[in-house]
Amino acid sequence: MRPVSGGIDFGTSNSTVGVMNGGRPRLVRLEDEHVTMPSAVFYNFEDNGTYFGRRAIEDYTDHAEGRLLRALKSVLGSSLIHEKTRIKARSIAFSDIIGSFIGYLKGRLDVELGEAVDTVVLGRPVHFVDGDPQADADAQAQLEKAARAQGFKHIAFQFEPIAAALDYEQSVTKEELALIVDIGGGTSDFSIVRVSPQRAAAADRKDDILASTGVHIGGTDFDRLLSMAHLMPELGYKTETKDGKRNLPAGYFFDLATWQRINLLYSNKAMTDLRQIRYEAARPELVDRMIDIVRHRQGHLLASKIERAKIELTDLAETAMELRLTDERLSLSMTRAGLNATIEEAVRKITDVISGTLRDAQVKPTAITTLFLTGGSTAIPLLKQSVLAMFPAAVAVEGDMFGSVGLGLALDANRKFGAG
Numbered sequence: 001m002r003p004v005s006g007g008i009d010f011g012t013s014n015s016t017v018g019v020m021n022g023g024r025p026r027l028v029r030l031e032d033e034h035v036t037m038p039s040a041v042f043y044n045f046e047d048n049g050t051y052f053g054r055r056a057i058e059d060y061t062d063h064a065e066g067r068l069l070r071a072l073k074s075v076l077g078s079s080l081i082h083e084k085t086r087i088k089a090r091s092i093a094f095s096d097i098i099g100s101f102i103g104y105l106k107g108r109l110d111v112e113l114g115e116a117v118d119t120v121v122l123g124r125p126v127h128f129v130d131g132d133p134q135a136d137a138d139a140q141a142q143l144e145k146a147a148r149a150q151g152f153k154h155i156a157f158q159f160e161p162i163a164a165a166l167d168y169e170q171s172v173t174k175e176e177l178a179l180i181v182d183i184g185g186g187t188s189d190f191s192i193v194r195v196s197p198q199r200a201a202a203a204d205r206k207d208d209i210l211a212s213t214g215v216h217i218g219g220t221d222f223d224r225l226l227s228m229a230h231l232m233p234e235l236g237y238k239t240e241t242k243d244g245k246r247n248l249p250a251g252y253f254f255d256l257a258t259w260q261r262i263n264l265l266y267s268n269k270a271m272t273d274l275r276q277i278r279y280e281a282a283r284p285e286l287v288d289r290m291i292d293i294v295r296h297r298q299g300h301l302l303a304s305k306i307e308r309a310k311i312e313l314t315d316l317a318e319t320a321m322e323l324r325l326t327d328e329r330l331s332l333s334m335t336r337a338g339l340n341a342t343i344e345e346a347v348r349k350i351t352d353v354i355s356g357t358l359r360d361a362q363v364k365p366t367a368i369t370t371l372f373l374t375g376g377s378t379a380i381p382l383l384k385q386s387v388l389a390m391f392p393a394a395v396a397v398e399g400d401m402f403g404s405v406g407l408g409l410a411l412d413a414n415r416k417f418g419a420g
Contacts (some may be wrong), residue, residue, distance in 0.1 A: 001197040005417040006109045007409025008110050009160070010102060010143070011030040012184030012375065013219055014402050015039045017109050017339055018410030021336040025167070025410035028056050028112045030105070031055070031138060036402045039185075041340055043087045045065045058188035067266075068300045071220050071259035072098050074186050077129040077139030085263050106150050114321075119154040121413040122147060123405050124189035126159050127212030144242045156416050160184070161191035163408030168372045169195040170411075177210075177222055179357070179394070181387055182405065186221075188350045189214035192361040192368070203415065203416045219377040220259050223344050228308045229342045230334055231305045231321075235293070236277070236286035244303035248287070251300040256290070262299035270294065305373050313339045340382045340391045347383050348403075354390060371396045374404040 006028075007018040014036045017028040019372065026034035031053050042056030045067040051059055060068040067087055075081050075094045084091040089090065093197050098291065109117050128139030144155050161180040167200060168178065175196035183190045194208040202208075237253040251399045255261040274294060278287040293302060312319040313336045358365060371394045372385070378384055379401065386394055400407065 004113050004115060004117050005121070005154075005413040007121045007123070007158075007163070008102070008105050008109070008116055008147075008404040008412075009123040009163070009409055010073060010105070011039055011123075011184055011402075011405075012071050012187070013039060013099055016403055016406030017095075017112075018106050018406040018408075018413075019109070019112060020410050020414045024170075025407040025414075027406055028108050030108050030110075031075070034414045038070070039101065040068065040070045041072070041097055042069075043086055048088075050100065055324070057304075061267065061304070069260075069263060069333040070300065070303075071185065072101065074220065076134075076142050077135040081142055083122060086266075095142060095146060097309065097362060098143070099149050102146050103150040106147075106152065110245055112272060116151065118152055119413070119417045120147065120152050121156045121409045121416060122157050123160045123163055123409050124157045125216075125261045126161065126189045126191075126212050129185065137223045150398075154417065158409060158412045159189065159191065160405045161189040161212060161214075162193065162209060163406075163412060164372060164374045164399060164404040165191055165193040165195060166200075166408035166411045167404045168370075168397065169197075169200045172196060175199070176312060177363070177367055178234055178370040178372050179354075179368045179391070180374070180382070181354075181378060182375045182384065183218060183350070183377040185377070187216050187218050188213055188353065188375075188377075190354055190357045191359060192363065194368075205235050206385060211357050213353055213357045213360060214338050215344050215349060217350055218375075219310075219380075221346060222339075222380065223234065223259065223303060223307050223312055224257045225346060226310055226334070226339060227303070228253065230332060230338065231302070231306060232257055234286065234330060235279055235290040236283065239286060240279065240282045241280045242282040244282070252290070256293070257303065259300075259303055262303065265294045265299060266297055285416075289325055289328075289330065292327075293323075296326070298323070298343065309334050309340065310380070314381060336381065339380075343382060347386050350383065351386050351390060354387065365391050366393055368394045370394055372399055372404075373397065374399040374401060376401055379410075 009016045037053035040056040041057045042051045076420040084093050129135040161182040164182050165180045182190045191212040192210040232253045274291050278284045281287045309321045318335045321332045
């Protein structure tokens with residue numbers, strides 16, 4: 001009997017788990033009826049519980065005392081993986097926090113299949129880390145180690161855009177040359193793949209994959225750029241010291257705008273440094289806002305509001321963001337035009353990588369018959385329009401924005417290991 005297996009898409013922003021059922025892939029319920037869940041962990045100091053996904057975010061937004069961590073996937077391959085964060089009297093390594101989240105996903109997989117599953121295909125971006133093959137290999141090894149610590153014994157990896165291609169292939173009726181555009185929370189990944197009903201049955205698909213590339217730019221980077229451009233100046237970023245000789249140090253503003261670095265601010269050293277920055281500031285009242293946010297540990301709430309504004313600007317020309325501080329209520333207006341200007345350079349880098357993918361595959365844009373769009377960030381208007389404009393003759397197909405990769409990983413697990 002072949003081993004029971006599944007696929008896990010551990011994403012920067014959201015995660016899914018896929019299994020085979022009746023010869024078709026489907027997603028496992030992870031929280032009540034939800035088959036996707038935010039990649040979030042909350043350590044609740046009030047009841048000493050550890051919570052995941054929506055429950056983690058709800059506890060945090062309900063102002064339960066504790067520590068929230070998000071965008072953990074972005075830690076893989078970076079120096080942060082070796083650091084620890086303070087959880088009450090304990091210090092927990094980021095690698096162990098990632099492991100606990102993988103463990104939760106494995107637990108849902110075990111329940112779904114009625115046994116302890118030790119065989120899995122894990123999704124991975126084309127590049128965990130840009131331009132550093134050793135760090136990229138380290139990132140995969142770190143994820144594999146975390147999965148093994150949770151009980152997985154047989155582990156394979158698949159590029160996330162290839163997994164999305166396998167999912168899309170289930171619906172095609174003829175041969176197509178597809179460009180898979182997978183833009184998620186942490187990375188933008190692209191693959192050019194030949195797909196067809198006949199090719200779907202083949203065990204070896206190497207010759208059908210013409211090129212796979214990626215870049216470490218995604219939704220959380222757009223959040224950071226939006227925060228740095230529109231919010232951080234209200235907290236003192238880019239303002240001068242009182243002697244007029246320089247701007248205030250940017251490091252802590254960058255940390256507050258970056259999901260995976262927010263918790264680094266919650267230390268005595270950071271607070272001491274911020275008070276010194278306030279003393280040197282020409283506009284100390286702005287830095288007071290920064291100190292207030294850090295003191296009350298509102299960093300993730302701030303990032304969530306920025307993320308919500310970005311999402312609202314997908315459909316609206318303008319939106320507003322409000323943050324309650326101890327002594328004031330800070331209100332900011334944000335526009336679609338402002339978002340576009342803020343992310344324009346990042347979008348250009350993404351389209352440059354797509355052009356590189358075409359060169360690697362040695363095909364012209366006119367040869368692409370289908371654009372398969374997946375990943376939450378493909379909904380951002382400027383990004384979507386820029387990609388579509390590169391392939392005016394191609395048919396654009398929108399897949400399951402958050403589920404295509406998980407479904408494809410289930411198909412890949414079935415091909416590599418069997419489904420039981």
